[in-house]
Amino acid sequence: MKYIMLLLSLFCANANSQITDTGDSTKTEINFPGAELIMNSYKLEDFGNFTDNWKMVTVRFREDTKEMRVTYANPLAYEYLVSDKKKTDYPDGAVFAKIGIKTINDPMFTSSIVPAGAKRFQFMVHDQKKFANTGGWGYVLFNSEGKTFPGEVQKNSEACFACHTAVESKGYVFSELASFNTKLEPVAESKKQNNVSALKFVNFKAKELPVSIKKYLDKKIVIVDLYEGEMSKRYFQGTLDEILPTLIERSVKNAKVTIFLSDDKKEFSMVESSINKKKCTNSDEPLRVVVHQTMGVPEKKNSSKLIFKVIQKESCRAVLI
Ligand code: HEC
Numbered sequence: 142m143k144y145i146m147l148l149l150s151l152f153c154a155n156a157n158s159q160i161t162d163t164g165d166s167t168k169t170e171i172n173f174p175g176a177e178l179i180m181n182s183y184k185l186e187d188f189g190n191f192t193d194n195w196k197m198v199t200v201r202f203r204e205d206t207k208e209m210r211v212t213y214a215n216p217l218a219y220e221y222l223v224s225d226k227k228k229t230d231y232p233d234g235a236v237f238a239k240i241g242i243k244t245i246n247d248p249m250f251t252s253s254i255v256p257a258g259a260k261r262f263q264f265m266v267h268d269q270k271k272f273a274n275t276g277g278w279g280y281v282l283f284n285s286e287g288k289t290f291p292g293e294v295q296k297n298s299e300a301c302f303a304c305h306t307a308v309e310s311k312g313y314v315f316s317e318l319a320s321f322n323t324k325l326e327p328v329a330e331s332k333k334q335n336n337v338s339a340l341k342f343v344n345f346k347a348k349e350l351p352v353s354i355k356k357y358l359d360k361k362i363v364i365v366d367l368y369e370g371e372m373s374k375r376y377f378q379g380t381l382d383e384i385l386p387t388l389i390e391r392s393v394k395n396a397k398v399t400i401f402l403s404d405d406k407k408e409f410s411m412v413e414s415s416i417n418k419k420k421c422t423n424s425d426e427p428l429r430v431v432v433h434q435t436m437g438v439p440e441k442k443n444s445s446k447l448i449f450k451v452i453q454k455e456s457c458r459a460v461l462i
Pocket residue numbers: 201210212237238239263264265280281282297298300301302304305313314315316317337379380383384
């Protein structure tokens with residue numbers, strides 16, 4: 142079955158929330174107090190002018206947040222990626238970089254979407270010994286100003302790793318060479334396997350969910366679709382956000398409330414979808430998608446202690462065929 146999800150979905154943060162929705166590409170990231178310039182012993186500037194000096198691997202686009210992503214590989218990583226070798230054993234010194242880029246409609250030609258500045262820089266540095274606990278890759282994440290996001294380095298790195306284990310068979314690397322930047326055939330392993338879509342979900346009794354979630358659930362709901370796996374133990378704020386498109390897709394497909402809940406029951410992303418012509422006035426987009434999601438924000442203005450608030454986003458989408 143094929144779903145056509147319209148790009149023009151309107152996300153709006155709950156009026157009583159002060160939180161900047163990081164999924165909204167028009168707003169800037171929050172600079173957390175206590176943010177560092179180093180993660181896993183790397184600074185942003187250690188990667189030099191990588192956008193000029195490394196090879197671009199591929200481009201991806203996240204349709205719900207309109208975020209563009211460009212992935213680069215340093216010469217060692219690139220050489221290995223395009224080689225015939227089985228992709229499970231990247232050499233030490235191989236590095237991948239990914240830039241999350243805000244986009245806007247070109248004011249001169251609105252049907253065209255153009256980049257509007259970096260939101261986030263992510264790196265994976267291969268050092269089998271140093272990063273043995275996270276599959277041999279050191280994970281590094283900075284905001285557009287080269288500062289770290291909240292959370293402990295170890296916990297955040299494990300959260301990166303937990304999701305990247307979905308592609309363990311590809312040496313923990315998702316990106317494949319796009320055919321436009323090379324005469325070589327792209328490595329097309331994902332065509333043979335299911336990656337993130339292979340995430341495991343189970344039927345779960347709604348009454349056994351924590352109160353913090355239940356209060357947003359319709360009392361009539363008996364069973365929900367709940368993520369079960371490593372990522373609920375090892376997660377960070379980005380996990381809750383990155384998993385949203387999967388939750389939305391499942392919720393639409395199975396007509397169930399779909400939930401990612403952290404193991405400590407503190408944080409969650411929950412998606413419900415329903416045909417609601419009243420709320421969605423455009424008849425081409427009759428499907429209403431409601432997302433409840435916890436977002437970590439500093440407790441006080443200058444505090445590095447995080448508290449978790451729930452935000453709500455709604456969108457209308459097309460449900461076709
Ligand atoms: C919930 C899943 C998820 C989490 C958590 C996650 N990633 Fe990724 N990562 C992806 C996906 C999917 C891609 C492929 C590109 C895309 O779709 O954006 C990717 C791509 C990358 C790439 C480019 C190389 C590759 O594997 O394609 C880097 C570098 C990267 N991520 C770093 C990180 C870092 C650093 C963290 C933690 C701070 C992290 N990732 C957390 C899913 C995740």
